[in-house]
Amino acid sequence: MPSRMTLLVSSLINCSHIMRQEAFGAAKVNASLQFSVRGRALMGQKMFAVLEQARRIESQGAKVYHLELGNPRLPPPPAILSRTVQALIEQEVGYTQSAGHPALRQAIAQLRERAWGHTITEANVVVSPANLIINQFFDLVCDPGDKVVFFTPAFPSYWAAATHMGLQVEGVTLDLVTGYDLTDEAITRALAARPKAIVVNSANNPTGAVYGREPLERLAVECDRLGIWLLSDETYGEISFGRPFHSLGGLELPRLVVMSSFSKLFSVPGYRIGFVIAHPDVAEKFALSVSTLVSCLPIFTQLGCVAALDCIEDYTASVRERCVSMTEWCDQALQGTNRISFVPPKAGFYYFLDISACGLDDLTFAQRLLEEQQTAVTPGSSFDPSLRSHIRIATCGSVLDVHEGVRRLVALAETL
Structure with a gap:
C-alpha cells in the first residue's frame, strides 16, 4: 500500500x-x-x-x-457582520433597486462628497460587483473592434473583460525603473493610440504604485478633451500608506467613471459589493445594465456595508x-x-x-x-x-x- x-x-x-x-x-x-x-x-x-x-x-x-x-x-468590521445577520433575521431577502439600496447609495454619496468637495447624489451612484463593473464599462462605451488602453502591468480582469467584448487591447508599460509610476511619456503614448477608452488604476494592483495628482489630472483632462472614456479604478485608494492618494472623483467630467469596492476595504471579498460614481446619465446606463444582468444585488449585504461605512476611518x-x-x-x-x-x-x-x-x-x-x-x-x-x-x-x-x-x-x- x-x-x-x-x-x-x-x-x-x-x-x-x-x-x-x-x-x-x-x-x-x-x-x-x-x-x-x-x-x-x-x-x-x-x-x-x-x-x-x-x-x-x-x-x-x-x-x-x-x-x-x-x-x-x-476580520471584517463587526458592524458589517451584525447588520448583515440582522437583515437576514428580519427577512430582508427580497428585491431592491437595480442601482443599489437607497441607504447604501446615499451613504456612498455622502462619503465621496466629503472627500471630493462637490455635490454627489444617489443619482451618481450605482452598486455592482467590481469585476462586473469592468465588463459593464466596456459594454456600455465600446463596440467590438474598438481599441482600449491599459497601463500595464494591469489587473487581469481588464484583459479578460476586453477580450470577451472583442476589443483591441494596447498596453502601455510602466516599468520597475520608474517605480511603476504614471509618467508623462506613458500618458502621451496612451493618448496617441486614440482609443475609445482608457483604464487607469491607482493605487495599483499588482505594483502597489500610487500615482501623483498632476499626471492623473492631465490624463483625465486630456481624455475629456479628446472624447476618450476613462475608467479610474480606485479600489485600493483608501489603503495607501507610502504616498498620498489622489482620486479623480474631484473632477466633474462626463466621460469619467470612478469605481471602487468594499471587498478589500472591509475585508469582505465574498460580499461582491462595489460601486461606480459617474455622471447621472452614465449612472443610469449602469443601473440598466445591473437590471439586465443580475436584477439587483442582495439587500442584506448592502445593508451590512451601510453599517460598516460608519466606522470606515x-x-x-x-x-x-x-x-x-x-x-x-x-x-x-x-x-x-x-x-x-x-x-x-x-x-x-x-x-x-x-x-x-x-x-x-x-x-x-x-x-x-x-x-x-x-x-x-x-x-x-x-x-x-x-x-x-x-x-x-x-x-x-x-x-x-x-x-x-x-x-x-x-x-x-x-x-x-
Whole structure:
C-alpha cells in the first residue's frame, strides 16, 4: 500500500502535468461544442486556476502557503457582520433597486462628497460587483473592434473583460525603473493610440504604485478633451500608506467613471459589493445594465456595508497598519536575495516581483514553487502577456502563509 508521502508526490506530479496542460486556466474544450465568438473568448483569471491547483494538493493532506489571491484575512468590521445577520433575521431577502439600496447609495454619496468637495447624489451612484463593473464599462462605451488602453502591468480582469467584448487591447508599460509610476511619456503614448477608452488604476494592483495628482489630472483632462472614456479604478485608494492618494472623483467630467469596492476595504471579498460614481446619465446606463444582468444585488449585504461605512476611518486605519507591517517584513525578506528585483508597494498588499535573474519564465517558476515549496503565486503574464519574467504575491493572507510563503519563494530563487 503506497505511503502518504508517495501519494503526495504523485499528486504533485499530476498537478504539474495538469498545470502544463491547462497553462493555469487554458483548459481543453470539447471541439464538438460550438460556442459563440464571445464564449470562445472567455479567459478567466489565472490566479483562480492557481488556487484550484493548490486546493488539489491540499486535498491530499499537504499544506499550501497562499500568496496568489488578494483574499484578506483581517476580520471584517463587526458592524458589517451584525447588520448583515440582522437583515437576514428580519427577512430582508427580497428585491431592491437595480442601482443599489437607497441607504447604501446615499451613504456612498455622502462619503465621496466629503472627500471630493462637490455635490454627489444617489443619482451618481450605482452598486455592482467590481469585476462586473469592468465588463459593464466596456459594454456600455465600446463596440467590438474598438481599441482600449491599459497601463500595464494591469489587473487581469481588464484583459479578460476586453477580450470577451472583442476589443483591441494596447498596453502601455510602466516599468520597475520608474517605480511603476504614471509618467508623462506613458500618458502621451496612451493618448496617441486614440482609443475609445482608457483604464487607469491607482493605487495599483499588482505594483502597489500610487500615482501623483498632476499626471492623473492631465490624463483625465486630456481624455475629456479628446472624447476618450476613462475608467479610474480606485479600489485600493483608501489603503495607501507610502504616498498620498489622489482620486479623480474631484473632477466633474462626463466621460469619467470612478469605481471602487468594499471587498478589500472591509475585508469582505465574498460580499461582491462595489460601486461606480459617474455622471447621472452614465449612472443610469449602469443601473440598466445591473437590471439586465443580475436584477439587483442582495439587500442584506448592502445593508451590512451601510453599517460598516460608519466606522470606515477606524477600520481602514487598521488595514493600513497591517499592510505597513507586512510590507516592512516582506521588504526585508525579499532583499535577502539578489535573484529578485522589486519596488516596495506604497498601497495595498501586493508585490510585483521581477524574477528574470532566476532564468525561468513565470509559469515555470510558479509551477516549481508550488511543486517544490508548496507555495502558490500568480504568474506575471496574467497582468500583461509580455511580462513572463514576473510574478505577483499577495501579503494579505495569514501571517503564517505570508512569512513562510515568502521564505520558501526566496529559497527557491536562491537555488536557481
